[in-house]
Amino acid sequence: MSNILKEKLENAEQTVLFGQRLSKACELATCIYLHGDLGAGKTTLTRGFIQGLGHVGNVKSPTYTLVEPYELADWQVYHFDLYRLSDPEELEFMGIRDYFGETSHSLVEWPERGVGFLPNADIDLTLVYVGEQREITLQANTENGLRVLNNL
Template sequence: MFDLFKEKLADAEQTVAFGSRLSGACESPVCIYLHGDLGAGKTTLTRGFIQGLGHKGNVKSPTYTLVEPYELADWQVYHFDLYRLGDPEELEFMGIRDYFSDTSHCLVEWPERGEGVLPPPDIDLTLSYAGEQRVIELQANTEAGLRVLNKL
C-alpha cells in the first residue's frame, strides 16, 4: 500500500470535475476499483473520467450489461458495474482478462462481486457521504497508482 489521497466534493458537478482531473493524471493504463454505497457518485465520477479523455456522448451505467466500452483517441475505457453479477465466474465467460490491456483504463464498480477473477487494482477509490457532500479517498496499491496520486 502506498499513499492515500482525500478530498471533499460538494456536489455532482465537482464529482464530474474530479473524474476529469483523475483521467488527466493517468498517463499509463490503470485499474480503479470504485467503492461506495448506491448513489454515492461512482457513475458520476466515471462520467467525468471518460469525458475528461475526450468522449462527447452519454456515459451510462452498465448495470445490466456489466460493461460499457468507450473507444477514445488514445485509450479504451471499460466501465464495469458488477452490482448484478450473480457469480464471479460469469466474468470468465465474458473474457474479462481481455479488457485489461496496455491501452485501457478499467473502472470497476462493486469489485468485491468479482473477487478472485478481477486483477488487483492500481487504485482503490471510495466515495462516502458527508452530509450533503461526498468524501473521496484514493488508495494507491501499485507504482502506477502512486504516479496518479502524485499528479493529483
C-alpha cells in the same frame, strides 16, 4: 508521497470535475476499483473520467450489461458495474482478461463481486456521503497508482 489522498466534493459537478482530473493524471493503463453505496457518485465520477479523455455524449451505467466500452483517441475505457453479477465465474465467460490491456483504463464498480477474476487495482477509490457533500478517498496500491496520486 502518501499512498492516500482525500478530498471533499461539494456536489455532482465537482464529482465530474474530479473524474476529469483523475483521467488526466493516468499516464499508463490504470485499473480503478470504485467503492461506495448506491447513489454515492461512482457513475458520476466515471462520467467525468471518460469525458476528460475526450468522449462526447452519454456515459450510461452498465448495471444490466456489466461493462460499457468507450473507444477514444488514445485509450479504451471500460466501465464495469458488477452489482448484478450473480457468480464471479461469469466474468471468465465474458473474457474479462481481455479488457485489461496496455491501452485501457478500467473502472470497476462493486469489485468485491468479482474477486478471483479481476486484476489487482492500481487505485481503490471510495466515495461516501458526509452530510450533503461527498468525501473521496483514493488509496494507491501499485507504483502506477502512486504516480496517479502524485499527478493529482
